[in-house]
Amino acid sequence: VKVFIQPHYLQNFVQSTFNALTPEKVRGATLVVSGDGRYFSKDAIQIIIKMSAANGVRRVWVGQNGLLSTPAVSAVIRERVGVDGSKATGAFILTASHNPGGPHEDFGIKYNMENGGPAPEAITDKIFENTKTITEYLIAEDLPNIDISTIGVANFSGPEGQFDVEVFDSASDYVKLMKSIFDFELIRKLLSSSKFTFCYDALHGVAGAYAHRIFVEELGAQESSLLNCVPKEDFGGGHPDPNLTYAKELVARMGLGKSDSAVDPPEFGAAADGDADRNMILGKRFFVTPSDSVAIIAANAVNAIPYFSSGLKGVARSMPTSAALDVVAKNLNLKFFEVPTGWKFFGNLMDAGLCSICGEESFGTGSDHIREKDGIWAVLAWLSILAFKNKENLNGDKLVTVEDIVRQHWAIYGRHYYTRYDYENVDAGAAKDLMAYLVKLQSSLDEINSSLKGARSDVSNVVKADEFEYKDPVDGSVSKHQGIRFLFEDGSRLVFRLSGTGSEGATIRLYIEQYEKDSSKTGRDSQEALAPLVEVALKLSKMLDFTGRSAPTVIT
Numbered sequence: 001v002k003v004f005i006q007p008h009y010l011q012n013f014v015q016s017t018f019n020a021l022t023p024e025k026v027r028g029a030t031l032v033v034s035g036d037g038r039y040f041s042k043d044a045i046q047i048i049i050k051m052s053a054a055n056g057v058r059r060v061w062v063g064q065n066g067l068l069s070t071p072a073v074s075a076v077i078r079e080r081v082g083v084d085g086s087k088a089t090g091a092f093i094l095t096a097s098h099n100p101g102g103p104h105e106d107f108g109i110k111y112n113m114e115n116g117g118p119a120p121e122a123i124t125d126k127i128f129e130n131t132k133t134i135t136e137y138l139i140a141e142d143l144p145n146i147d148i149s150t151i152g153v154a155n156f157s158g159p160e161g162q163f164d165v166e167v168f169d170s171a172s173d174y175v176k177l178m179k180s181i182f183d184f185e186l187i188r189k190l191l192s193s194s195k196f197t198f199c200y201d202a203l204h205g206v207a208g209a210y211a212h213r214i215f216v217e218e219l220g221a222q223e224s225s226l227l228n229c230v231p232k233e234d235f236g237g238g239h240p241d242p243n244l245t246y247a248k249e250l251v252a253r254m255g256l257g258k259s260d261s262a263v264d265p266p267e268f269g270a271a272a273d274g275d276a277d278r279n280m281i282l283g284k285r286f287f288v289t290p291s292d293s294v295a296i297i298a299a300n301a302v303n304a305i306p307y308f309s310s311g312l313k314g315v316a317r318s319m320p321t322s323a324a325l326d327v328v329a330k331n332l333n334l335k336f337f338e339v340p341t342g343w344k345f346f347g348n349l350m351d352a353g354l355c356s357i358c359g360e361e362s363f364g365t366g367s368d369h370i371r372e373k374d375g376i377w378a379v380l381a382w383l384s385i386l387a388f389k390n391k392e393n394l395n396g397d398k399l400v401t402v403e404d405i406v407r408q409h410w411a412i413y414g415r416h417y418y419t420r421y422d423y424e425n426v427d428a429g430a431a432k433d434l435m436a437y438l439v440k441l442q443s444s445l446d447e448i449n450s451s452l453k454g455a456r457s458d459v460s461n462v463v464k465a466d467e468f469e470y471k472d473p474v475d476g477s478v479s480k481h482q483g484i485r486f487l488f489e490d491g492s493r494l495v496f497r498l499s500g501t502g503s504e505g506a507t508i509r510l511y512i513e514q515y516e517k518d519s520s521k522t523g524r525d526s527q528e529a530l531a532p533l534v535e536v537a538l539k540l541s542k543m544l545d546f547t548g549r550s551a552p553t554v555i556t
Contacts, residue, residue, distance in 0.1 A: 001040050001107045008137070010109070014048055014092070015137035016130035017111050018055045020123055021090070025114070027056035027160070030086045032076055034061075034068035034170070035094025035109075036206040036275040038101030039233040041066050044094050044109070046145050049165055054138035056160035059086060063170035066148050067231060069206045069276035070095060071377065072174040074116035074370035080173045082166065089114045098241035098273035102234035117347035117371030171213045174376075178214065181307040181369055182380045183387070188219050190387040193394045197266035200379065201227040201250035204236035207272035210376055219383075225266070227253070235274060242271035242280035242363055242375070243556060244287060255285035268386065268402055272375040278363040279375035281382055283402025291322035291418055294359025296409050297381045299328045301357060304388035305381060307369065313353055316346055318360035319468050319483055320495050320511045322416040325359065331413065340470050340482040341497075347371040348474040361420065361511070407523070414491075414515060415522035417529040421510040421552035423543070431506035434546040435498055438484045439467060441540070448486070448540070455539045456532045460490040468495075486540070491515030494537050508547070512537055 004010050018026050033048045035041050045066045052060050061076065068076065070093055077088045096108035111119045111127070119127070146154055146165050156163045178184075190196050198221050202208040208229035215221040227249055228236060239246040244256065251257055255265035269282040281288040288296075298315050301308040314335030317325045329336035335354060339345035343364070349355035350368040359365040364373035365381075382402070389400040441448060442465035449461050468482040483497040495511040512533050516522055521529075537543075544550055 001103055001105060004040060004044070004107045004109075010044055010047055011051065011137045011139065012131055012134050013109060013127070014051050015055075016127050016134055017092070018051070019130050019134075020126035025089050028058045029090070030059045030061065030082065030088045031057055032061045032068070032073055032088050032091035033094075034063035034066055034073060034091075036069070036101075037065065037067045037231045037233060038094070038096065038107060038235070038274065039103055039105070040107050041094045041233070042148065044107075045148060047139070048092050049146055050140045050143045051138060053140040053143055053156065053158035053160070053163045058162070059164040059166065061088060062146070062148050062165060062167050063209075064149065064151055064167055065170070065209075066094075067170045067206050067209045068093075069174070069210060069376075071277055071366075071370055071372050071374035072170065072210070073112060074372040075174050075177045077112060077114065077116040078370060079177055093275070095275040097275055098239075098278055100235060100239050101274065102237075105234070112371075115347065115351055115371050118344050120344055170209050174210060175213055175218065177369060178377070178380060179218070181305065181377070182384050183306050184218055186387045186391060187380070187383045189394060190383065190390060191215075191219050191221050193390075193399070195394070195399050196268070196386075196390075198222075198225045199227060199250060199253055199266045199269040200225060200229070201242075201247055201269070201271040202229040202231070202276070203238055203240040203242065203247060203271060203273065204228045204230060204232040205240045205272055205274040205276060206231050207276035207375060210276065214376065214380075240272075240274035242273050242278050244280075245554070247271040247280060250280075250282070254282045256282065256287060267399065268383070270379040270382070273363070276375045277366075277373045279365060279378040280363055281378065281402070283406070286401075286403040286406070288402065288406055289322070289418055290359060290361050290363045290365065291317075291324050291416060292406060292409070293378065293382075294321070294357065294365050295324035295328045295413070296385070296405060297359075297365065297378070298325060298334075298357045299332070299409060299413070300385045300388070300405075301381070304385045307367075308356060312356040313368070314349070314355045316349055316355045316358040318342075318345075319470075319485075320420075320497060320509070321359060321361040322418040322513050323491065323493065323515065324413065324416045327413045337473070338470075340468070340479045343371075343373055345470070345472065345479075348472055352474045354473070361418070410522040411519045414517040414519075417514040417516060417524075417526050419512050419526065419530055419534075420556045421512070421534075422554040422556070423508040423510070423547055423549050424553040425505040426508055426547045426549065428506045430546050430548075431498055431508050434508065434541060434543070435484060435496065437546070438496055438541060442466065442484070442486075451540060452536050455536050459532050459536050460488040460492060462486050463489050491517075492533060494533065494540070496541065508543075510537055510541070510543075510552070
């Protein structure tokens with residue numbers, strides 16, 4: 001926020017974006033301007049409206065109170081038609097995703113294109129170059145502020161001609177899209193069963209603007225099943241990141257907290273991040289890893305979700321995400337893609353009709369209904385699977401649970417034990433040296449394997465070691481240096497990635513994955529099953545020697 005409230009900072013970024021777009025995407029165009037409601041959003045919306053008028057934009061659509069989830073923005077661009085037949089060609093989304101909000105916390109802005117997805121690199125690079133040379137920006141200072149709390153249309157005679165601002169209901173278009181994808185009647189039957197209990201935590205993010213409409217009004221859930229569903233500028237002082245560390249209240253309610261609660265936990269729990277594009281799925285005393293979640297949705301989609309009833313075009317995951325989805329794709333004979341981290345890579349595949357469902361280990365799951373990851377979509381997908389598995393069973397003794405579904409999946413496809421070690425604020429030079437050492441080490445598999453056996457004899461051999469590179473099958477673009485991989489004979493993997501080399505140093509992410517096909521061994525404690533590979537990873541990389549760190553900052 002401190003950066004964005006500097007004089008002219010936001011204005012320079014917005015003008016640099018307008019200048020990076022082709023004239024027809026600006027002059028006479030319809031743009032969406034909204035976000036997750038974090039601190040400074042309301043001021044930013046007024047500034048962007050006035051700049052849009054001065055740049056010749058014809059109309060701006062704003063979600064009521066400035067609220068639209070990132071997935072809803074994508075849906076509005078793709079689906080909404082104005083009363084005059086207008087369609088949006090892009091959007092300014094005001095969010096810093098899963099980071100905290102408030103006067104001393106984070107703010108962010110991004111631009112999405114006419115397909116509803118994030119601007120491609122060619123545009124973002126141009127925006128960045130423009131910010132370095134910009135000398136002026138256009139703004140209609142005399143345009144009055146818009147009341148964004150009231151639905152309606154305001155008409156003006158702007159500097160470039162007629163200019164309208166429409167404030168519209170934040171949820172309607174998104175709810176309509178969800179109802180066209182899922183069998184709401186089947187989910188409603190599940191939620192009305194006395195045996196099924198449910199809990200949804202919006203962490204005071206923008207998902208709260210959708211939770212009541214979808215879960216209570218449409219699906220009949222109890223009001224008491226919603227936690228922290230009032231959107232707040234500072235997310236209630238919390239960190240709106242849906243994981244076991246930050247979604248403390250939900251985690252405790254689901255029976256996964258440090259202390260045992262006397263209250264029986266709900267059957268199903270879920271959480272969203274600040275802009276509602278991420279999700280966490282929980283069963284009673286049971287955590288579903290994001291890597292397993294996307295694989296299970298893909299394995300059950302055709303039967304459980306009407307939108308996919310005619311089959312999946314293909315599936316995709318980000319490279320660091322576990323290979324659980326690969327096994328499903330192979331078994332179901334589906335097209336499969338492994339892409340670098342970044343949702344735009346999925347968007348390319350979807351626009352080309354190659355991918356239906358995709359996901360990443362950082363709590364992002366989605367499908368080709370929009371071009372962003374979608375937290376509420378993932379929750380409805382899980383509720384659909386539960387409803388489908390229980391449709392003949394709602395009056396029986398015991399419902400099929402989240403844990404049952406996950407364990408059944410492991411029995412069929414095997415289990416990918418998975419963990420991520422983050423080493424934050426490592427000296428940037430040391431981090432780069434470690435990565436360079438690993439690249440050099442990859443030239444000799446014999447050397448790697450003898451080093452492994454010296455550390456642990458119970459670990460499989462490495463059969464391939466490389467630096468991940470992706471050639472986009474759609475546009476032919478090549479993304480290099482996307483992470484260092486060690487692939488083992490038994491399907492296990494080690495991946496090392498460098499993330500961010502900011503002023504605070506770099507973050508080394510280490511992803512450790514042990515594949516277990518033997519169904520008698522899929523119920524082990526995750527950390528215990530991964531212990532041999534963890535030991536090997538730390539010795540192989542000389543993590544302590546390079547970084548001075550004997551333990552990671554965060555384990556997920």
